[in-house]
Amino acid sequence: MTETRNRPRHRRSRTALAVGVPLALTAAGTLAYGTDLGLFGADAQQKASAATAAAPAWATAAADGFASLNSRGQNGTYGGRDGQIVTVKTQADLEKYATAAEPYVIVVAGTINMNPVGKEIKVQSDKTIVGSGTSGHIVGGGFFLGSGVHNVIIRNLTIRDAYQGVWNDKDHDFDAVQMDGAHHVWIDHNDLRHMADGLIDVRKDSTNVTVSWNRLSNDNKAFGIGWTDNVVTDITIHHNWIRETEQRNPSTDNAAHAHLYNNFLEDVAGTDIKSSYGNYSRGKTKMVLENSYFQGINNPVIKDGTATLVQRGSVFSGTSGRNESGGTAFDPKAYYSYTLDAAANVPSLLKSGAGPRSSIGTTTAAAVGTKAATTLTVAKDGNGQYTSVQAAVNAVPANNASRVVIAVKPGTYREVVKVPANKPHVTIQGTGGSRKDTVIVYNNASGTPKPGGGTYGTGGSATVAVEADDFQARNLTINNDFDEKANQNLSGHQAVALRTAADKVFLDGVIVGGDQDTLLVDTASKDKLGRVYMKNSYVIGNVDFIFGRATAVIDRSVITLKKRWDGTSAGYVTAPSTAANRKGILIANSTVNGDVSDRSFFLGRNWHAGGDATLDPQTTVRNTTLSAAIKTTPWSDMGGFSWKDDRFAEYKNTGAGAGSASSDRPQLTDAQAGGQEVADWLGDWTPTAS
Known part of the structure; x- marks a missing residue:
């Protein structure tokens, strides 16, 4: 993001969403991702990817x-x-x-x-x-x-x-x-x-x-x-x-x-x-x-x-x-x-x-009702159909009507990947025993010169850019390893690892890592809905590293705070730029921690992109463990706009970084929290592994 960047609304209660795979969280004090939460066992390879792609949730x-x-x-x-x-x-x-x-x-x-x-x-x-x-x-x-x-x-x-x-x-x-x-x-x-x-x-x-x-x-x-x-x-x-x-x-x-x-x-x-x-x-x-x-x-x-x-x-x-x-x-x-x-x-x-449910075990993979997924394999050593992830994406037919699974074998793939808007229903899935086994990484930043002139800009710096609806990623790592220290003369250090600009994006069991502007949750245009659901995952960064105008949920995940390039501790977890009457960023049932100084990070600040006063940025952090790194006044102004005029709130957080209600720390009532659950964010969409 180029800038240096409450009113909680009542809504009827809705049953909380229960989806997919329950979280395996590390201990609250665990930093980064030293203990891996890989989606598959050690023997899972491309056959397993194809087998699970069409399997029912149970x-x-x-x-x-x-x-x-x-x-x-x-x-x-x-x-x-x-x-x-x-x-x-x-x-x-x-x-x-x-x-x-x-x-x-x-x-x-x-x-x-x-x-x-x-x-x-x-x-x-x-x-x-x-x-x-x-x-x-x-x-x-x-x-x-x-x-x-x-x-x-x-x-x-x-x-x-x-x-x-x-x-x-x-x-x-x-x-x-x-x-x-x-x-x-x-x-x-x-x-x-x-x-x-x-x-x-x-x-x-x-x-x-x-x-x-x-x-x-x-x-x-x-x-x-x-x-x-x-x-x-x-x-x-x-x-x-x-x-x-x-x-x-x-x-x-x-x-x-x-x-x-x-x-x-x-x-x-x-x-x-x-x-x-x-x-x-x-x-x-x-x-x-x-x-x-x-x-x-x-x-x-x-x-x-x-x-x-x-x-x-x-x-x-x-x-x-x-x-x-x-x-x-x-x-x-x-x-x-x-x-x-x-x-x-x-x-x-x-x-x-309690007890047996009629909905469990009653649908076989062959009776899911959708065409079986096509699987394309990627392997750096040539033991696959393609040697790069982008080559496999290129092979997906335009306007494909059914799921295509790109099964990526373990290795480090130094490349930029873009899934264009005319290629929906794509899954990029690591096949290793750990999400750390399969890594897609590049090092563009906002100020990095483009070969044809100009610079990439924040959105263009993404290692992986998703513009297609119904996209899924699982069991892999997406990084931007731009070296800020070595590029102090470069203007524009924002460096996106993953940019989503689509609806129904499901991120399951992934690591998304960077420094400033790690995860950009965007929409195809200002007037379009873009929903993102991330679970059982890690997001790592320091400044505005979960940001954008999408309706995004970070659920049952670990948000890892990282020091700046010069060793200082200072940053912002979120920077929403939500349109009015839309849901913004929801962090739920998660852990926020990292090897940084106490009281050095804000939970978020309000990004009125381009100075747009019609925006109504929103971040809610609920039922989440906060380390002592979080400031006692966890919200901050940005670009001349007061965060108190936008939508920032917490609910039943725990840990050394949690705090009681005050004018500087809004807390949802139980009634308000009933309308700010995961299901409220996702609406008619139930993310399901495919």
Whole structure:
């Protein structure tokens, strides 16, 4: 941008958008992108790119919570989405694919009666096992995940009825899901009930586990964690309805980090099943318990003298006995982003939302209803159809009607890439195991001389320029490495890494890096809508490095602040130039941090491009962790216009850089925030991986 560059509006509440892949955030204190959040596993190549391009969203979904983090060589938990989608109706076929070495998305379409009763299929790594709507039932058995098994999703199934007639059964270890030494496991939207032993057992140093939106019922033991002297297990347990279970609700033994939130524990009056206890922090467990609802539970929250348990925000109705807490545990938001529902709403949320969903597992890739994507491969070593990204873009036919995936193999591609307006539905996708494996980079700046005369200008300096609607980028890095220090005599140091001037731009699992003016979210013209949705990504820069007039969402991402070329700390995160009656820039559920001085960065300033007084710049930052780098007065004027005459606000931010409401720090009310959610920004568009 060439310049040296509140009024929050009410709107009816709308349900927040839930899309694609939940975030795997680094710890709040992590700088830049030292811990990678790559979209694919290490074996994902162009075949996987083609396979996932037309896959339904449930086949490409990945975990949130501790299962989303990177450790033990595994980048998050996404199951078998790099493999084929197969449908099974027999035990033999289920076992064939679940025990295979290759990744698979396995759709269980019907009831499978396990033989012998109590059979636990030994699932191998890189699998998604998902029920087809509400029809996928496993009867009389379950699943076992052994030592080293990783990247497994068990979702949308009913697993039931291995009960052998003994309530506290010591002889039949028939669980719905048992893991011994597994890691990166997501158990989601299942109905687990009436088994011979426990419903879920997380044992023997299993870690990076998330258990979400399940119904657990009618069993003596719901959910046990531990069976080890080592304190290594990291587990997230949220939005589960645990009812009519006597014990282990859950019992958590020697867990390094156990985060329980928005669960509903219910002991129904007048039945034969009586709860002995609810949530139990045992051994050396560090537990954080938030916004759960306990109905009729005896001893709802208990802890050992050696354990720690921090609880806040829960509701206890008709409970009795022990309700304990004590010690210092940990801050879950230092590991990942999440949003709490009000505890009072939890029973109704889970009664309607927990368990198998009819919308999951019911559409195969072949029935998506759109033409299968064409895949073009790019490889620097010549082992592809093209050796440059631009050459592949050039090969896309003008006015193409269906998706074209440009699968870019690992390497550094030093080139300028432009996707023109007449080539919509293009995806540029890195095929490496990490988003850092595939890099598109160049070093033009605003003042860089053009070969034919003149200079590039800010917009023309972009390494990658997107002018085509329905564009997607994923699993790669886009950088502008213009060297300001070496070019002090050059006029115009703005250097854009990525410029978007289109509608429905989806940036998923990318790194966009530079210094000044890193990410330009523009529109095709002042009167046209341009929506951009970025998630699970990083943006790196120092001055106005997220800027423009588009309607843009940065969701569940990390914004990394960077020092200037001379080592000083000073800058602005956003510089919106929003048209009146349009949405501007929304930063939500994210983290803002960096290796810079405390109180040295503004969250934003108002860019009235060209001195246009009709503009109404907008930035909202909500539910985001702010480091101490953010100024206590986080907004600034620009070009002679007061930011207070435009739209700048925060809502429920946390961290050392957050602050309370004042005239210099507007905060949305709950009512206003209800109209400033991700879905409000995106309108009728639901970004979906393709």
